Amino acid sequence: MKKISLWKDDAKTSSFAPLQEDLHVDIAIVGGGITGLTAAHLLAKAGKSVAVLEAMRVGDGTTGFSTGNLYAIVEESFKKLQFKFDKKTIQAVADSRTAAIGYIENLVRELAIDCDFHRRPWRLISETDTYDKILEKEYQACLDVGLDAHLDSVAPLPFNISKALRVENQAQFNPMQYIKALAAQAQKAGCMIFERTPVLRIKEGSPNVLYTENGTVTASKVINATHSPKGVRFVHILLGSYREYAIAVKLNSGDYPEGIFWLIDKLHHYSIRSYTSSSGENYLLVLGEPHKVGHKKDNEICFKNLENYIRARFDVKSVDYHWSAQNYKPADGLPYIGAVNHKANVYIATGFATDGLTYGTLAAMIISDLILGNENQWSKLYDPQRHNPLKSAVRFIKENIHVFMDYMKDIPYQAEVKRFSSILPGEGKTIEIKGEKFSVYRDESGELHQVSAVCTHMKCIVNWNNEQKSWDCPCHGSRFTVDGQVIEGPAIINLPKREDNNQH
Ligand SMILES: Cc1cc2nc3c(=O)[nH]c(=O)nc-3n(C[C@H](O)[C@H](O)[C@H](O)COP(=O)(O)OP(=O)(O)OC[C@H]3O[C@@H](n4cnc5c(N)ncnc54)[C@H](O)[C@@H]3O)c2cc1C
Ligand code: FES
Numbered sequence: 001m002k003k004i005s006l007w008k009d010d011a012k013t014s015s016f017a018p019l020q021e022d023l024h025v026d027i028a029i030v031g032g033g034i035t036g037l038t039a040a041h042l043l044a045k046a047g048k049s050v051a052v053l054e055a056m057r058v059g060d061g062t063t064g065f066s067t068g069n070l071y072a073i074v075e076e077s078f079k080k081l082q083f084k085f086d087k088k089t090i091q092a093v094a095d096s097r098t099a100a101i102g103y104i105e106n107l108v109r110e111l112a113i114d115c116d117f118h119r120r121p122w123r124l125i126s127e128t129d130t131y132d133k134i135l136e137k138e139y140q141a142c143l144d145v146g147l148d149a150h151l152d153s154v155a156p157l158p159f160n161i162s163k164a165l166r167v168e169n170q171a172q173f174n175p176m177q178y179i180k181a182l183a184a185q186a187q188k189a190g191c192m193i194f195e196r197t198p199v200l201r202i203k204e205g206s207p208n209v210l211y212t213e214n215g216t217v218t219a220s221k222v223i224n225a226t227h228s229p230k231g232v233r234f235v236h237i238l239l240g241s242y243r244e245y246a247i248a249v250k251l252n253s254g255d256y257p258e259g260i261f262w263l264i265d266k267l268h269h270y271s272i273r274s275y276t277s278s279s280g281e282n283y284l285l286v287l288g289e290p291h292k293v294g295h296k297k298d299n300e301i302c303f304k305n306l307e308n309y310i311r312a313r314f315d316v317k318s319v320d321y322h323w324s325a326q327n328y329k330p331a332d333g334l335p336y337i338g339a340v341n342h343k344a345n346v347y348i349a350t351g352f353a354t355d356g357l358t359y360g361t362l363a364a365m366i367i368s369d370l371i372l373g374n375e376n377q378w379s380k381l382y383d384p385q386r387h388n389p390l391k392s393a394v395r396f397i398k399e400n401i402h403v404f405m406d407y408m409k410d411i412p413y414q415a416e417v418k419r420f421s422s423i424l425p426g427e428g429k430t431i432e433i434k435g436e437k438f439s440v441y442r443d444e445s446g447e448l449h450q451v452s453a454v455c456t457h458m459k460c461i462v463n464w465n466n467e468q469k470s471w472d473c474p475c476h477g478s479r480f481t482v483d484g485q486v487i488e489g490p491a492i493i494n495l496p497k498r499e500d501n502n503q504h
Contacts, residue, residue, distance in 0.1 A: 005065045005323040006248045006285065007176035010277045014058045014180055016187075019194040019215040025049045027371065028210050028219035030199045033063040034175065034357055035349045036225030037182045038364030044191035046372055051217055052183075052191060053210065055198035059179040061488065062227055065325035066357055067246070067271055067287050069260045070104060070171040071122045072097040075353045076333045078141035079134070084332055087144070089381065093334065094145035096378040097355075100362040101171055108173070111185055115177035116275070122170040122260040123155055124269070126162045131264040135165045142167055157261065158254045159313045170260060172273060175357060201492065202230060204344040221345040223367055227356075228328050228477060229348040230492045232458060233340060235384055238331040239351055241293040241477025241489065245302040248275070248283040248321035251314055256282045270309060271354075283320065286310045293326055293489075294463040294474030302467070324467060326477060326488065329353045336384035337363040338370060347371075348384055420448060428464035428471065428482065433500050437461055439471045441482040450500065451484035456493040471495065 002009060027043055029036045032054030044050045054060075072094050074081065081090050108117045126132050135151070142149035148168040155164040187193055194212075203209040207218040224230060228239065256274035263270045270288040277283065286309065289302035296302075303322045310316055330336060330351030337349045337359075347370070349363035362378070369376035380386075416429045420440060423429045428441040430453050437453035439462055451471070453461050460475035470487060471480045478489030485494050 001319055002321050003323065004321065005246070006275060006277070006283060006321045007068065007174055008064050009321065011176040011180060014183060014195065016058065016193040016195040018196040019053065019212050022216045023051065024218045025051045026219065027221045027223065028053065028208065028217050029223045029225050030210065030230065031061065031225035031227065032058040032183065032193065032195070033061040033225060033227065033360065034179055035360035035363050036223065037179055037186055038361050039223055039225060039368050040191045041182055041186040041189060042364060042368040043371065044186050044189035050191040052193045053197045053199050053212060053217065054193070054195050057195050058183045058193070059176045062325045062327065062356070063179055064176045065323050066175050067273060067285060068173050068175045068357070069271070069273060070101045070173065070358050071260060072101065072147060072170065073122060073142065073167060075355050077138055078145065079137045081333050082141060091145050092378060092381050094147065096362055097358050100358045100365065103365060104361055105171065111181065113178060113181040115173045115181060117171060117173040119169055120172050120259040122167045123262065124165040125155055125261060125263045127263065129162045132163045134264060135163050139165045156257045172260065199230070204341050204346050206344060208344055208346065221371055222347065224346065224348045227488065228350055228490045230490060235336050235348065235350060236476045236490055239476065240329040241326055242290045242329060243293050243324055243326045244287055244354065245289045245306055245324045246285060246287040246322065247303060247306045247319050248285045249310060249319050250282065250317045251284060252317040253315045256284055284310070284314060292474065293477040294465070294472035299465060299467045327352065327354050327356065328477065335359050335363065335382055337366050337382035338379060338384050340384050430461065438498050438500070439495065441469070449482040450498040451495040452498055455491060456495060457489070457491040
């Protein structure tokens, strides 16, 4: 079994060189996912000088680890949005998301992007009548916004269902192939792309200054396209960070179903789709098992749970891939897209939940319009400074009770072990040494990797992620390698290294 996303394994590695000099551009974009590269393409095409600075490789963030589904519906459901927003707002959400899918489709056709884009139906399935009412309400909500919705009692799946809500004319693609092609097109339009170039600090001003290891970029405008914006911002207390798990399996018999399937299970849903790789192999993908980042002790069990779930429903031959990724849920159900520092022209795009291939595209459309001075009918709707405490209250309280509890863990004598000898090879544990918490990992060869356990974002204590072998912050989702390097999330500074050899 490969521990990598099917999309990443099936794509060629991109080869943009790291930044090695100082430069000045109109617009610096931090992050080469679907948000950053769509904006880069739009702005470079409009004649702006643009540089994309990507810490890893293009698509190596969440974009290349997603499901590749494009739909106007939202993870939270239109029905739930109806409790917080009026009809006009929900119509605008559906229209803007439909426009973003249309934008992707047009680009795929215009540039002949080979990314397996197809219009497909989206289905929400209840396997027992327990969830039929949810489906019926969502069906009405879909009709209200003019989607081509139907209620069925059958679906092209090899097991019995109670009801299916079907929405026609949604879409699927291979997100990694799309993003790589988009990067090539942005470069053709004059955009500079630098991979393996983490931005280490952003000084906002006129101009903005972005520091990297081997070069400094000055820019009159900055787009934070890093999924969760870097640094300490108000928006972080409005976001809940969640990890989700995926496996790709082959079947012994039976058809690989076409389209997007969300199967309701308690409060969440499992997402199922098929994909044929470039070498002609068929796979069935299943994603689910969400939990708050840094909140699950044994998270490897999530893959086993996914496998059991899919084996109970399909004739599975082998599990070929597994991976995980994270998303950020917004407090009021809508993402935060637009300027956060009007004076310095700094923009953010976050809070996409698991709907961000569409929202990321929409964010790029909105931000590039704002930068180019074009009217955009949806910019107010998603404005990051729109904060409405009433609409956000439920999730805000829930997420911040978690954050408060995690701060409380930073009291003395709460370490997991007292001695290094209690940490087995492959394990990570928190240990307290002279009043300071260390995060200590023992690798398979027995060597210890010691870093500070205090998250460099807002000082919560990081927890061990045994599936990814990383230190994950339970407060706002920053993640770090065993040697302290930032992987993702709002933190921008690495966990400082520590060394104590007396604690055996
Ligand atoms: C399991 C899962 C399945 C999903 N499936 C779907 C789906 O089917 N449909 C859908 O619409 N949405 C889906 N989503 C959500 C969607 O994938 C994301 O919202 C979207 O990909 C976010 O794109 P992005 O460009 O904003 O961020 P990313 O793709 O995460 O890109 C951000 C980039 O910024 C880079 N970066 C970070 N820090 C720095 C730094 N300091 N310097 C330089 N670069 C930096 C990262 O390396 C990364 O490449 C899914 C999410 C998950 C977790
Ligand atoms: S991510 Fe905010 S404190 Fe760690």
